[in-house]
Amino acid sequence: MSTIAFVGLGIMGSPMAVHLQQAGHEVRGHNRSPAKTGPLVEAGGTACGSAVEAVEGADVVCLMLPDGPDVEDVLLGDGQVLEHSRPGSLVVDFSTIRPDVARRMADEARDRGLRMLDAPVSGGEAGARNATLSIMVGGEAEDVETARPLLEVVGRTVVHVGPSGAGQTVKAANQLIVAGHLQVLAEAVALLEGYDVELGPALDVLGGGLAGSAVLEQKRGNMTERRFDPGFRVELHDKDLGIVTGAAREADVVLPVGGLLAQLMTSAVVNGDGRLDHSALLRGALRLNGRL
Amino acid sequence: MSTIAFVGLGIMGSPMAVHLQQAGHEVRGHNRSPAKTGPLVEAGGTACGSAVEAVEGADVVCLMLPDGPDVEDVLLGDGQVLEHSRPGSLVVDFSTIRPDVARRMADEARDRGLRMLDAPVSGGEAGARNATLSIMVGGEAEDVETARPLLEVVGRTVVHVGPSGAGQTVKAANQLIVAGHLQVLAEAVALLEGYDVELGPALDVLGGGLAGSAVLEQKRGNMTERRFDPGFRVELHDKDLGIVTGAAREADVVLPVGGLLAQLMTSAVVNGDGRLDHSALLRGALRLNGRL
Amino acid sequence: MSTIAFVGLGIMGSPMAVHLQQAGHEVRGHNRSPAKTGPLVEAGGTACGSAVEAVEGADVVCLMLPDGPDVEDVLLGDGQVLEHSRPGSLVVDFSTIRPDVARRMADEARDRGLRMLDAPVSGGEAGARNATLSIMVGGEAEDVETARPLLEVVGRTVVHVGPSGAGQTVKAANQLIVAGHLQVLAEAVALLEGYDVELGPALDVLGGGLAGSAVLEQKRGNMTERRFDPGFRVELHDKDLGIVTGAAREADVVLPVGGLLAQLMTSAVVNGDGRLDHSALLRGALRLNGRL
Amino acid sequence: MSTIAFVGLGIMGSPMAVHLQQAGHEVRGHNRSPAKTGPLVEAGGTACGSAVEAVEGADVVCLMLPDGPDVEDVLLGDGQVLEHSRPGSLVVDFSTIRPDVARRMADEARDRGLRMLDAPVSGGEAGARNATLSIMVGGEAEDVETARPLLEVVGRTVVHVGPSGAGQTVKAANQLIVAGHLQVLAEAVALLEGYDVELGPALDVLGGGLAGSAVLEQKRGNMTERRFDPGFRVELHDKDLGIVTGAAREADVVLPVGGLLAQLMTSAVVNGDGRLDHSALLRGALRLNGRL
Incomplete structure (x- = not known):
């Protein structure tokens, strides 16, 4: 079982984090507006006051954010996630963002000794609640296999479609x-x-x-x-x-x-x-x- | 069994006419370039030198022509089909033409005591050869039922979608x-x-x-x-x-x-x-x- | 001075016909709804009950009609203008219609020993009232020169832009x-x-x-x-x-x-x-x- | 006469900087690839190794850069222009960038006690060489009037079209x-x-x-x-x-x-x-x- 930081607990992210916690992982969640951490805490997870706090001790960092600039801000800007993540840990970005930005983020992660997957989903709110999402994954095959057990907790179809950015x-x-x-x-x-x-x-x-x-x-x-x-x-x-x-x-x-x-x-x-x-x-x- | 005039024996029309002849109907075919009547004649049908000749004695008149102006020409122009068709007979236009033209043709037919259906098909050459066409039929429900046995000889799916023009x-x-x-x-x-x-x-x-x-x-x-x-x-x-x-x-x-x-x-x-x-x-x- | 048949006395055609009459020509006007002939008659022109009547004795036949089917109907259909026009007379079509139809009409005119120009205008109602239209003329150079004095009565700019259809x-x-x-x-x-x-x-x-x-x-x-x-x-x-x-x-x-x-x-x-x-x-x- | 920093001496910027120098101003130019500073130096201007160096002692800072990210980088990123510009000095951005970015840059400038105009040009290379550009200026009316004498050195038409971003x-x-x-x-x-x-x-x-x-x-x-x-x-x-x-x-x-x-x-x-x-x-x- 892994320790998972989950940043972005909105309509999609919240049920996904809950599923991961319920599957036996330890989920440390952070959301800009803290009210949204309720369901995760109820499920036994931990609410963190910042992204930096969430990634502490995590093997895997999951993101589910509105758009590319948010991802960039959490990873490289105020969020400082890439800087504070444990070397060797795996970043899984479920957000839907531009493929060129996804590629750039993966490069930045790699430069800091991290591994990164872009893993946008389809299936909507219902898919997130029922853990029936389709997940299109871009990145290294090895990293996809590492992540697969986690991904299959939140989605029904998990397909590796190519290198970084391909998922997006x-x-x-x-x-x-x-x-x-x-x-x-x-x-x-x-x-x-x-x-x-x-x-x-x-x-x-x-x-x-x-x-x-x-x-x-x-x-x-x-x-x-x-x-x-x-x-x-x-x-x-x-x-x-x-x-x-x-x-x-x-x-x-x-x-x-x-x-x-x-x-x-x-x-x-x-x-x-x-x-x-x-x-x-x-x-x-x-x-x-x-x-x- | 009916006597069927079939005008337009091209890539689509020829196999359709042959299917009708093989199903026991008497098919009288006409095509502008007479060479195309070969398969129908081989199947036991009759080659006619003009559309007027083809409609002689026919209960049903089928058309499979390239476009609206061709249909108009055969029905009302040089072809004189509406004028020479037996009162009460049924005109089935398999051609793909504009719905407003189809409506107008149906009105012209009705004015002359004839009944008319627009019955464009999908499924292409293979569908015509294998009698697996989908047929979208516009016209009076009663006329569609009259025509249905014939339509099911050439197509697999026959759907009445509304009044004249609706098929188109x-x-x-x-x-x-x-x-x-x-x-x-x-x-x-x-x-x-x-x-x-x-x-x-x-x-x-x-x-x-x-x-x-x-x-x-x-x-x-x-x-x-x-x-x-x-x-x-x-x-x-x-x-x-x-x-x-x-x-x-x-x-x-x-x-x-x-x-x-x-x-x-x-x-x-x-x-x-x-x-x-x-x-x-x-x-x-x-x-x-x-x-x- | 010429005898001019003018078919189509609407918002544009009426003031154009009046200008021609006022310039000394004898204008014989026809319009489907006869009420519109008023201004021409006031100016000294003649109202005709049919297009055939209008073209009687005319050297030039002008048309100003809504669309191509109208032109076709007046020239070849019910209007019978081409059939009844004096051999050698000149047909000037001011209507805006499709260039391919204009070409076909010109061919039909030529087949009957007539000459034809397509001469659509721009400048709108004001241009028609003030005789300041721009006229784009397609047809034989010789015929354009024959028509030029008349065209310059109704327009300010008259340009020969090419063979039949080019004006359109x-x-x-x-x-x-x-x-x-x-x-x-x-x-x-x-x-x-x-x-x-x-x-x-x-x-x-x-x-x-x-x-x-x-x-x-x-x-x-x-x-x-x-x-x-x-x-x-x-x-x-x-x-x-x-x-x-x-x-x-x-x-x-x-x-x-x-x-x-x-x-x-x-x-x-x-x-x-x-x-x-x-x-x-x-x-x-x-x-x-x-x-x- | 003013001391003017000019950052971006490409096809457009170089002749503009030269015109300003020739008009009696002291121009301190900087370009990423230093080869381009030649014409300015020949005209009596100064080549600077960095944007920070160029803005030293300048009353006015002009930019002529390829796109918004370049402007952002020079003003707020590596270029550090806003940080190092003299309080009260005027930034004139001739680049063509997005209006929303122009507004944001102007806000950033204002926050640091600077004034800023967006002043994109039209007229192309020839306009830059001949000082016949049209300049569309967005910003405070007072700042536009301050800049006008300089703008009229490089352009023929200078129009204040509204607040920050309006020029863009x-x-x-x-x-x-x-x-x-x-x-x-x-x-x-x-x-x-x-x-x-x-x-x-x-x-x-x-x-x-x-x-x-x-x-x-x-x-x-x-x-x-x-x-x-x-x-x-x-x-x-x-x-x-x-x-x-x-x-x-x-x-x-x-x-x-x-x-x-x-x-x-x-x-x-x-x-x-x-x-x-x-x-x-x-x-x-x-x-x-x-x-x-």
Whole structure:
């Protein structure tokens, strides 16, 4: 059993830390707003006043933070995690951040004798609560094998997809594809309704052929019933598309449709749909169509 | 058993007509270039020198033509099919055309005492040869039931999706969605390769989650191996996206991503990829990325 | 002095016909809804009950109609203008239609021993009233010279831009460019206001450099004051972008930004801005930005 | 006369520093690669081994650096300029960076008792050499007046457009608009050539009406002759569109066409056109059209 520092105990991080504690590890948790440490403490873990305090004596340091600058701040800035971590310990970053930043963080960790994995997850709040997350891991194969028992405590699918940054790149690709699937489904709905076609039988046919997708299957209900309780929130997907377009620009990758999707997702946010499920891209499509 | 006129014996129409003849119907086929009537005649059908000749004595008139203007020409123009069809007979248009044109044709048919269904198919050449097409049918429920036995000779899935034009609208929605799925997959591939991530494990993960789709499953091989033998050809998908954008404009439906997809598909055609499988949208993405 | 048939006496056609009559020509006008012939008759012209009647004895046949199908109907369909026009007479089509249709009409005219020019105009209602239109003419140089004295009665600038269809192509290019200039100006305004920058001094600087344009000069007032009385209406510009994208598709021309502009213009129409000046694209931009 | 530190003596900064020295000021220049200090030293200025050394005794600190991170590094990072500048002195940043970063830098300067202006320029290398730049200035009116005599040494037009960051916002708006004008002109050229219309007369007509622009006037030669020697380079415009889209995202501004323009400009870079004039967007348009 390991001693695990866990920094970032929000909606995702809190249940993940609790699962690790319940699996028999000793989890030392830290969160900027300390109120969030409750569930971990209840489960037997320790609340720490700072990231530095949390990493004391830890073999493994887990992060689950909102964005790249937060990760950078915790590791290299005020958080001082890399400086204070035990040599040889393993840093596992569950946050979704830009792949180029992930690579840079891994380099910084290595320079200090640490090992690092980028391990962004998909599956949302439900996946975190039920420990059914999918985890896309980038880093050294050996380190992935070291981490695997821990990762399998919080996730159901753990795949090593390549060297440092690869986990984040696959996550970015995932968010790009899902946004695209949601948007073309929304536009298809606009077209069908524009010709007064009943959605039910139409989506049945579409789902059974080459147009079929997990998005169509899982989100058609949201779209036909215009119910958009999350699920995965528009504002988070918007942040992720910022990562997609930023990462693309960093590596000189051209994403013509991806660029447009990022604009449409931001439009959903600024039109007040940020806290709805991302299938609320349909609302944006209807807005452009003068039907909302 | 019925007497069936079948106008349009191309790659799709020819095997469909043969299936109908083999199922015991009497098929009277016509094709602009008469050479194509060979397989039908071999199967015991009749080759007719004109559409008018074909519809003589027919209970059912089937069309499988390249585009809307062809359908209009056969029904109302030189082909004179509506004028010469037996009152009460049923016209089944398998062609993929604009839904507003399909509605208008159905109105014209009704004005002449005929009944009409729009019945575009998906499943491609293989589906036509193996009689495994999916057929999206628009029209009166009663007429659909009349036609069902015939439709089930050529297709595996037959779904009545609404009134006249609805079949074409669903087909248009299908082509919009499929184009979108192909394009975002292509962009995701460009992003993954831009960060040197190996496609195999990445696409495995993506396919298992919310990014999963029939396109990813069926076309990932084309994309990873850069092999684009059709399948469904870019030039046909481009024609279909012309239908999508034209139909959208006709009904004042706004398709921001759809409009861009239509441009990218045409770009594939004019860059010489028209006869490749539509997964060759990847080649367009790579071209924009300076990697082809 | 000539005898001129003028078909299409709407907002644009009526003052043009009047100018020709006032210049000493004998104008025989026809309009589908006969009420519109008033101003021409007051000016001394003749109201005709049909297009066929109008072309009787005419040396020149002018058309000013809403769209390509109207032109086709008047020339070849119910209007029967080509059939009844005097051999050798000159057809001048002022309508804005697709260049490929213009070419086809010119071929049809030539087949019947007539000559034809496509002569779309820019300058709007004010230009028609004040005879200050710009006229982009496609056709044979000789025919342009024959028509020039008449064209200069209704327009200030008359330019022969190439063979049949070229006038329409240049008009389409014009509408594409103007839409693009309006849209990027609207987006620039959204960006400036998003950073609380006062528009006045900002647009002064922008107008003085490489970002300067006639659109910025003439439409900045509409945008800063949010006043959108036309001017040139969104719904007409939307129709013209349908011509642009249709003509592009016909000739396999790829317009990535043009395709998106067409969607945004339609969005303005379906959001109720169709009768406003096309600078109301700003309203669409603000809508996407959640600020309307 | 002032003592001026000038950090960043590249293609733009070097002639600007020389102009200031020649106008009677004492210029202390620093550049990361010291070779570039030659022209300033020849003109009588002083070459300094570090930014800290350059700001010694300076009343005014000028920066002309490639991008925001460089500015941040010189002011707050290794460069330590804010820390070592004389209290009350004025920092003038000529670099083109994100407006939100400019605001933050100005806040940092103010916190240390310094005053700061963002003063990005347009007019390119020629403008820098001939001291004919346009300068868009953000900051306090009083500080702008203090700086004006210096600014007028290097530029012809100096406009105060608002508070800190406003100069950068206007510059971003400028680059957005210019990119849009170049792209729609390129698409219009593709359309005209797709219909075999001669560009010369067509662009004459277009330039005389509502489609007229400085871009059309100044760049039509590049487009008709396919000669793309810079001018302003694609790679710089691409960097600037990164600023535009980054700034838009930071302030939740939606730029549908702007997002697409940024992708197309990056596509030009990765297709090898980065060092050409930005009118080489035409090459991208032709590439998409299969005509390059």
